[in-house]
Amino acid sequence: MPNPKRKISKSRRDKRRTHYKGENPTIAVDSTSGEVHLRHRVTADGYYRGKHAFPDMKKDV
Numbered sequence: 582m583p584n585p586k587r588k589i590s591k592s593r594r595d596k597r598r599t600h601y602k603g604e605n606p607t608i609a610v611d612s613t614s615g616e617v618h619l620r621h622r623v624t625a626d627g628y629y630r631g632k633h634a635f636p637d638m639k640k641d642v
Contacts (some may be wrong), residue, residue: 606619607620611624612630612631613631613632614626
């Protein structure tokens with residue numbers, strides 16, 4: 582397996598790793614319930630894009 586011929590300096594290593602930092606998740610607000618949730622995910626109440634995703638699900642609220 583190939584190995585580097587010389588030690589990679591800390592500055593060169595850190596320059597490569599500058600893009601590794603995490604991003605903030607994109608957050609959306611449901612139009613029906615007003616609940617904040619991740620994009621393209623069902624809310625905790627079971628709504629997705631303003632409609633109830635599971636009509637058979639019993640509502641416990």
